[in-house]
Amino acid sequence: MVATTLHHVQYGRSFRVLWLMEEIGMQVFDPLTIVEHRIGTKEMQTSDLGRLSPAVRIPAIEMDDLQMSESGAIVQILSERHAPDLVRGPDHADRAEWLQWIGFGETQASLIEQLNLMLVFLRPPATPGPAVVKITVARLRQTLAGMESRLQPDGWLLPSGFSAADIMMGFNLFAAPYYAHLDAFPKVQAYKARIEARPAYQRAVDREGPQRFYAQDFYPVPAT
Numbered sequence: 001m002v003a004t005t006l007h008h009v010q011y012g013r014s015f016r017v018l019w020l021m022e023e024i025g026m027q028v029f030d031p032l033t034i035v036e037h038r039i040g041t042k043e044m045q046t047s048d049l050g051r052l053s054p055a056v057r058i059p060a061i062e063m064d065d066l067q068m069s070e071s072g073a074i075v076q077i078l079s080e081r082h083a084p085d086l087v088r089g090p091d092h093a094d095r096a097e098w099l100q101w102i103g104f105g106e107t108q109a110s111l112i113e114q115l116n117l118m119l120v121f122l123r124p125p126a127t128p129g130p131a132v133v134k135i136t137v138a139r140l141r142q143t144l145a146g147m148e149s150r151l152q153p154d155g156w157l158l159p160s161g162f163s164a165a166d167i168m169m170g171f172n173l174f175a176a177p178y179y180a181h182l183d184a185f186p187k188v189q190a191y192k193a194r195i196e197a198r199p200a201y202q203r204a205v206d207r208e209g210p211q212r213f214y215a216q217d218f219y220p221v222p223a224t
């Protein structure tokens with residue numbers, strides 16, 4: 001058991017860490033303190049998050065011997081320490097793909113983040129530029145198409161099955177449908193359903209409760 005503090009924003013990238021902890025077993029991270037931050041306010045900047053995260057962002061984690069930020073790195077190190085079945089080590093045939101998908105998680109998430117900034121955080125009189133939103137949605141759809149063409153039939157990202165790379169996509173596939181309809185990506189839709197069927201994912205969702213970030217079900221590209 002390792003006393004753990006997770007710096008968190010509801011359904012933010014720290015959801016990846018929360019879901020991974022549920023997959024590992026919460027008893028490992030006992031006692032667990034979850035520090036809830038208020039995104040989009042000065043609270044994050046004035047908190048002590050900067051001590052842990054060079055960019056002052058969540059997730060950040062503190063354990064006995066470990067202080068770190070960056071969700072991909074946290075997911076990788078916690079899996080290596082506590083869930084070797086979720087790791088594809090240096091000798092594994094899926095090693096390169098495993099690392100690629102962990103990195104891809106952030107390529108896709110950064111597009112969601114840009115859309116969050118433009119369509120959720122921006123307050124009048126500031127307005128998002130429709131052309132930039134349109135390009136960003138197209139780039140997000142490109143990442144979904146890239147997943148669609150590579151997903152294993154009826155499976156996960158890797159031929160060898162469920163891994164920490166899939167856990168990176170929990171945040172992404174929660175948020176992406178607010179900006180891109182998934183109907184055009186049936187394999188991604190089925191993959192999302194497989195993620196949501198996992199008991200550990202469901203326990204993480206129960207912990208989070210109903211999302212409070214998005215005020216509408218879908219954010220279309222603003223009219224020019």
Ligand SMILES: N[C@@H](CCC(=O)N[C@@H](CS)C(=O)NCC(=O)O)C(=O)O
Nearest residue numbers: 012013056057058059070071072106
């Ligand atoms: N690459 C980082 C990105 C972290 C990140 O941007 N987190 C967002 C929440 S999902 C955040 O803390 N945003 C606060 C801000 O932009 O001020 C990671 O994967 O952990």
